[in-house]
Amino acid sequence: xxxxxxxxxxxxxxxxxxxxxxxxxxxxxxxxxxxxxxxxxxxxxxxxxxxxxxxxxxxxxxxxxxxxxxxxxxxxxxxxxxxxxxxxxxxxxxxxxxxxxxxxxxxxxxxxxxxxxxxxxxxxxxxxxxxxxxxxxxxxxxxxxxxxxxxxxxxxxxxxxxxxxxxxxxxxxxxxxxxxxxxxxxxxxxxxxxxxxxxxxxxxxxxxxxxxxxxxxxxxxxxxxxxxxxxxxxxxxxxxxxxxxxxxxxxxxxxxxxxxxxxxxxxxxxxxxxxxxxxxxxxxxxxxxxxxxxxxxxxxxxxxxxxxxxxxxxxxxxxxxxxxxxxxxxxxxxxxxxxxxxxxxxxxxxxxxxxxxxxxxxxxxxxxxxxxxxxxxxxxxxxxxxxxxxxxxxxxxxxxxxxxxxxxxxxxxxxxxxxxxxxxxxxx
Amino acid sequence: xxxxxxxxxxxxxxxxxxxxxxxxxxxxxxxxxxxxxxxxxxxxxxxxxxxxxxxxxxxxxxxxxxxxxxxxxxxxxxxxxxxxxxxxxxxxxxxxxxxxxxxxxxxxxxxxxxxxxxxxxxxxxxxxxxxxxxxxxxxxxxxxxxxxxxxxxxxxxxxxxxx
Ligand SMILES: Cc1cc2nc3c(=O)[nH]c(=O)nc-3n(C[C@H](O)[C@H](O)[C@H](O)COP(=O)(O)O)c2cc1C
Ligand code: SF4
Ligand code: FES
Numbered sequence: 001x002x003x004x005x006x007x008x009x010x011x012x013x014x015x016x017x018x019x020x021x022x023x024x025x026x027x028x029x030x031x032x033x034x035x036x037x038x039x040x041x042x043x044x045x046x047x048x049x050x051x052x053x054x055x056x057x058x059x060x061x062x063x064x065x066x067x068x069x070x071x072x073x074x075x076x077x078x079x080x081x082x083x084x085x086x087x088x089x090x091x092x093x094x095x096x097x098x099x100x101x102x103x104x105x106x107x108x109x110x111x112x113x114x115x116x117x118x119x120x121x122x123x124x125x126x127x128x129x130x131x132x133x134x135x136x137x138x139x140x141x142x143x144x145x146x147x148x149x150x151x152x153x154x155x156x157x158x159x160x161x162x163x164x165x166x167x168x169x170x171x172x173x174x175x176x177x178x179x180x181x182x183x184x185x186x187x188x189x190x191x192x193x194x195x196x197x198x199x200x201x202x203x204x205x206x207x208x209x210x211x212x213x214x215x216x217x218x219x220x221x222x223x224x225x226x227x228x229x230x231x232x233x234x235x236x237x238x239x240x241x242x243x244x245x246x247x248x249x250x251x252x253x254x255x256x257x258x259x260x261x262x263x264x265x266x267x268x269x270x271x272x273x274x275x276x277x278x279x280x281x282x283x284x285x286x287x288x289x290x291x292x293x294x295x296x297x298x299x300x301x302x303x304x305x306x307x308x309x310x311x312x313x314x315x316x317x318x319x320x321x322x323x324x325x326x327x328x329x330x331x332x333x334x335x336x337x338x339x340x341x342x343x344x345x346x347x348x349x350x351x352x353x354x355x356x357x358x359x360x361x362x363x364x365x366x367x368x369x370x371x372x373x374x375x376x377x378x379x380x381x382x383x384x385x386x387x388x389x390x391x392x393x394x395x396x397x398x399x400x401x402x403x404x405x406x407x408x409x410x411x412x413x414x415x416x417x418x419x420x421x422x423x424x425x426x427x428x
Numbered sequence: 429x430x431x432x433x434x435x436x437x438x439x440x441x442x443x444x445x446x447x448x449x450x451x452x453x454x455x456x457x458x459x460x461x462x463x464x465x466x467x468x469x470x471x472x473x474x475x476x477x478x479x480x481x482x483x484x485x486x487x488x489x490x491x492x493x494x495x496x497x498x499x500x501x502x503x504x505x506x507x508x509x510x511x512x513x514x515x516x517x518x519x520x521x522x523x524x525x526x527x528x529x530x531x532x533x534x535x536x537x538x539x540x541x542x543x544x545x546x547x548x549x550x551x552x553x554x555x556x557x558x559x560x561x562x563x564x565x566x567x568x569x570x571x572x573x574x575x576x577x578x579x580x581x582x583x584x585x586x587x588x589x590x591x
Contacts, residue, residue, distance in 0.1 A: 077446075086551045087548065087549060088549070089512070089549035090549065090553055091549075091551060092551040092552055092554050094551070095551045095552070126551070127457070127492065127493075127494045128494070128506070128547070128550055128563075129551075130564070131564070131565070161444075163444045165450075165453075166453070166454060166457065167492070168453050168456070168457065168492035168493070168494040168495050169495075169547070170492050170493060171548060182453065183450060184449060185449035185453060185478075185488065186488060187487060187491040188491060188492075203446055203447055244553065245554070246554050246556060247511075247512050247516070247553075247556075252553070252555070252556075253554045284511075288510075288511055320511055320512055320515075322515060326515065334509075334511050334514055335511060338510060338548055338549075344491075427516075428514055428515070
């Protein structure tokens with residue numbers, strides 16, 4: 001049975017530009033009055049819990065449960081911050097959602113703010129989203145103009161202001177506490193947890209941070225019900241997911257599908273398979289922080305549990321496909337360069353570990369590797385995990401371990417032959 | 429150094445936030461756009477405006493890739509060198525850019541017109557390789573397309589928001 005798109009249904013409409021009138025014509029802003037009139041905030045938290053919606057930003061945390069962690073009677077104001085930092089390599093769905101269907105996010109944000117009792121919300125966009133931020137600002141003005149934002153929204157007595165805030169180029173500001181620091185006008189250095197943002201977040205007040213895609217689901221859940229939503233895809237990974245497929249595929253792009261879809265179906269049926277008659281060599285299923293999978297994993301479904309059982313993770317939904325011309329040592333060099341550049345430097349294991357990983361991978365790729373280097377890499381990775389303020393350190397180590405696990409021989413050849421066997425003929 | 433009009437915009441911006449320091453990065457973006465880069469005078473101005481110390485503002489600005497504490501060209505080209513773009517020719521594109529402009533990544537042309545900078549994933553991997561010129565995305569970039577873009581940039585016919 002063909003899957004009926006929810007979040008990106010608008011993509012099949014000719015000439016759709018995402019203005020408020022178009023959104024309303026397509027059934028938009030019906031969930032908001034329903035939420036305000038028919039439900040108490042606590043009911044909405046229950047509905048989102050029952051829907052099974054899990055965070056789409058990376059960790060897959062149950063959304064309603066997170067909302068429920070904020071204190072009921074807080075003397076301090078509560079904040080909702082939408083994470084639109086989208087910097088996980090391989091991921092490009094939030095940018096599409098804000099540029100093409102901004103009101104779906106805004107409607108979700110308003111309902112979610114009502115549910116947790118927030119009266120001032122922010123959308124934190126990565127600095128590079130110059131035009132995305134402009135689209136959102138225009139959309140917010142439209143929403144104010146129709147009385148969906150501001151004071152006494154739709155006569156409900158509920159007030160809400162929303163502002164767009166642009167960062168300035170730092171991956172670590174996607175980590176929720178790094179994001180909050182940045183939003184407070186500081187260096188985006190993650191905070192020690194606990195306390196979690198739900199208790200002490202923005203301005204030390206209870207704060208919920210949710211991804212763009214997560215919030216974009218909310219209007220649909222309110223309108224069509226938790227049970228409907230829970231029935232889409234596998235029970236523990238309910239609802240649609242946007243998979244950003246890139247790299248060596250015929251048709252790269254964002255694919256909205258239930259998470260029961262297998263890697264094989266996603267890569268070969270939807271994205272059109274590997275170009276130039278090449279074979280699949282490796283695929284990273286959830287952004288560059290996710291451990292790599294290979295041909296043997298093609299029948300794994302793309303839900304959070306199955307990907308974890310296969311040794312990887314659903315992460316951000318960024319699926320990077322690599323054909324058999326790709327050198328995995330070079331991939332390691334590029335990926336480790338990224339984490340080294342983005343480490344905020346607070347924790348020794350991460351600061352030093354990411355620097356060393358990159359240095360060693362670089363020398364192996366350039367024919368200067370030593371026999372001991374592979375064990376050295378694994379040792380360093382081991383030291384980087386589970387010991388730091390945030391999980392960037394783990395995210396830097398896990399992929400490298402997985403490249404060594406699945407492609408150890410390729411690393412050994414580099415060291416033995418003192419050269420990259422792909423040099424001059426590979427993808428790079 | 430900062431126009432009255434811009435300053436008035438900042439006065440409004442600050443009101444959005446329960447704590448005015450939150451306006452720091454948005455203000456740095458705008459000051460950079462107006463002055464060209466975050467010169468010591470610009471940093472001092474922002475610090476005074478938000479009643480922060482210049483060292484504090486400097487420390488924040490130095491954390492972010494898009495904030496420039498050294499002079500940069502009138503136009504800024506960001507080239508993504510992360511994984512998907514690399515798989516699809518980013519390094520070749522970067523070499524082409526460097527050859528055409530006669531400078532390396534991280535440098536500015538001697539006439540002060542164009543700066544080059546390597547960037548991490550720009551969330552444009554589905555249309556890789558990607559670059560940004562003055563805040564505008566250009567996707568599925570080929571060396572030929574790049575030549576056309578550079579030509580337009582030199583002739584002032586490329587729209588950008590320079591932030
Ligand atoms: C290093 C790092 C980078 C992250 N980058 C992002 C990001 O760009 N966008 C995002 O939504 N979440 C990102 N996250 C996850 C956030 O910390 C947080 O879990 C998420 O925004 C919560 O929203 P959700 O529950 O709706 O997924 C990142 C986490 C880490 C550790
Ligand atoms: S793990 Fe790395 S990025 Fe995270 S806080 Fe520590 S040093 Fe910073
Ligand atoms: S890797 Fe270049 S845009 Fe994502």
